[in-house]
Amino acid sequence: MTAIDLDARFDPRELRNALGRFATGIAVVAAHDAEGPMGVTVNSFSSVSLDPPLVLFSMARGLLSLPRFEKVEAYAVNILLEGQEAISNSFSRPGADKFAGVDWVKGVTGAPKLTPTLATFECVPYAHYDGGDHVIFVGRVVHLHVEDEGSPLLYFRGSYRLLATEKG
Numbered sequence: 001m002t003a004i005d006l007d008a009r010f011d012p013r014e015l016r017n018a019l020g021r022f023a024t025g026i027a028v029v030a031a032h033d034a035e036g037p038m039g040v041t042v043n044s045f046s047s048v049s050l051d052p053p054l055v056l057f058s059m060a061r062g063l064l065s066l067p068r069f070e071k072v073e074a075y076a077v078n079i080l081l082e083g084q085e086a087i088s089n090s091f092s093r094p095g096a097d098k099f100a101g102v103d104w105v106k107g108v109t110g111a112p113k114l115t116p117t118l119a120t121f122e123c124v125p126y127a128h129y130d131g132g133d134h135v136i137f138v139g140r141v142v143h144l145h146v147e148d149e150g151s152p153l154l155y156f157r158g159s160y161r162l163l164a165t166e167k168g
């Protein structure tokens with residue numbers, strides 16, 4: 001059997017462009033420690049398991065807040081609503097005072113729940129895995145907050161998008 005050549009025939013920009021063809025929602029992962037609240041916009045959120053209830057997201061190793069996130073006892077994954085582009089933008093600015101002007105409350109676990117959201121998953125850390133230049137966080141969901149109404153903020157090919165008509 002011929003060994004598969006692992007040398008990439010594409011550069012990181014091409015890979016990023018290709019990955020951008022996968023449409024996602026947007027979440028703000030938020031936690032609280034002695035220094036105060038911290039939060040990061042992610043579109044790497046995904047469901048993992050129903051029993052036990054597990055979700056995941058990945059964080060770049062260069063994130064200023066990564067060492068703090070790796071130590072917290074709980075974090076909240078806040079799923080953004082359409083119209084919350086400004087929140088997504090402010091939570092993607094490295095090192096900024098991301099919570100300025102943002103409405104939030106402490107959830108059951110103490111992790112910041114943004115208000116409003118489409119849904120919020122409060123989690124305790126289940127595992128941290130090596131994900132190359134990212135760390136993969138797997139969280140065990142311990143509390144759910146779900147809105148019956150509302151549409152998600154979407155992300156596709158590097159731009160925010162809105163949900164179109166529902167397929168019947």
Ligand SMILES: Cc1cc2nc3c(=O)[nH]c(=O)nc-3n(C[C@H](O)[C@H](O)[C@H](O)COP(=O)(O)O)c2cc1C
Pocket residue numbers: 026039040041042043044045057058059060062063064065066088089091092093094095096155
């Ligand atoms: C739509 C969108 C999705 C993002 N998804 C991720 C992600 O999944 N993982 C990640 O590490 N950074 C992601 N980022 C970038 C981070 O939000 C940004 O680097 C981070 O807030 C900087 O945090 P820091 O202040 O801890 O350095 C995303 C940014 C945007 C605008």
